[in-house]
Amino acid sequence: MAPHSSQLKSASRAVHVRNLVRRFATKTILDRVDLDIAEGEFVALLGRSGSGKSTFLKALAGLDHDVQGTGTLETPENLSVVFQDARLLPWRTVIQNVTLGLPGAAGQEAGRKALAEVGLEGREAAWPNQLSGGEQQRVALARSLVRQPSLLLADEPFGALDALTRLKMHYLLRELCARHRPAVLLVTHDVDEAISLADRILVLDEGHLIEDLRIDLPTPRDHGDPRFAKIRTQLLSRLGVETPGRRAA
Amino acid sequence: MATIWDADEAKSSRSSSRESAYIVPAVARPVTSRSRRRLGPGPAIPFGLQIGPALLVLLWVGGSALGWIDPRILSAPWTVVEAFGRLIEQGRLQDNFVTSATRALLGLSIGLVIGTILAVTAGLSRIGEALIDGPVQIKRAIPTLALIPLLILWFGIGEGMKVTTIALAVIIPIYIHTHNALRGIDSRYVELAETLRMSQKDFIFQVVLPGALPGFLLGLRFAVTLCWVSLVVVEQINATSGLGYMIDLARNYGQTDVILVGLVVYVLLGLVSDGLVRLLERRVLSWRRTLAN
């Protein structure tokens, strides 16, 4: 049984992980992982498919009830999760989805505001399946924001969206994070997404974090910037992808 | 955007476009709606569902008028209409109808409440499931009508026995479908409720019960049908009033017209109640309709 996340003792850290081990049957997915994330820090987690990114995120979210493992895990009490699917209850309206479990008129008002922030003012009464995929994911973002999380965990939140919508979601996420300043752990398989959004990029491989890269480029980041391309090449090679010569951005 | 997969994807899309260049013929063929053979049944015929029944009625009218149908086997439509008027004048039809409808509604309501309570108890707690699911499955294996002799010994041949029989029949589909729906709630929603730190009460009322509602309504449709079937049976076995009794009595006197009146009322009852359940379904599952369209 995995240990439950306990509340953070230190004030300036959003996440504190030591010696985290997670295994399925005999296969060790996370092998003594250490990680600290500072308050308000935006961290992206890259890794090959099956490398254990989702396992790691679920451990942080305290959602891995039946998974074997050990380790120290400290996360803030108010964390929010954004899943790859928007995961809206189809039988609740948009506003009801955003305010799920929030009591009273104050929650209602906050929900309205959060919806306006993600650009969905006026769609409160719609059913989730009347929205496009991108709009649904924005509702999911609003549902996370309205709880004012100090840690936002996102598992490939834009994986199901088309490239154009994904870019717009990047702007939105960056703007929202700049305003609310939660610490973020964003799991993605998209190297460019990681570089354009994150302050820091981790690469998970064979149960270890084999890369911990600070990105000091000014925002908004230009994909054509040679420094951007250099970081991309470096990360891709860490992920075991050989880049064929010069690639267009 | 450079993803890990980009290199592969770019390669495969390039090669597939080259392939298609070979396949597409050089001369463009005008595309008409005939270019593909339709495999589906095609567009709906207006009033299509009414055609079959109308044809049957026509056959009945024609056969009776031309003397092909012996009135002792099947009364003519106009005789049935006459019988209908006579029965209403005497007040027999209304009285029997009210008696039957009361039994059916009472049995249905009791069965609904018990079936739902059992399903929710078994669906939400492991102990409830251990205690309830087995007995219900055993009960399901016994045809309700086979229980009638026992029920007569327990409750006599009065209203208690009839209502109990109907309720026992109704419990099963309500329980099965509601329980199934409760067990089938997507585990992703459970995960969501956990991350939102929903209370147990919110979880049940916002996630579990609304999620199981479609299953419950499906069970309700089966239950309504079963309710009428059981009604007919209990009324024809041991009754001194009700539609089934009226039909059984008519059999003794060979009055096929009265039998047909009873059958027509059953048809109307069945259709109307099914329509009502469907209306209810459309109302409470309006979030689903957007998917269907």
Ligand SMILES: Nc1ncnc2c1ncn2[C@@H]1O[C@H](COP(=O)(O)OP(=O)(O)OP(=O)(O)O)[C@@H](O)[C@H]1O
């Ligand atoms: N419930 C489970 N039971 C057994 N093995 C599991 C289970 N969940 C995940 N695994 C295994 O653990 C490994 C890591 O899975 P995980 O979902 O964390 O990968 P991931 O990095 O998120 O991959 P992807 O990028 O494809 O989402 C995989 O090999 C997977 O097969």
Ligand SMILES: [Mg+2]
């Ligand atoms: Mg994953």
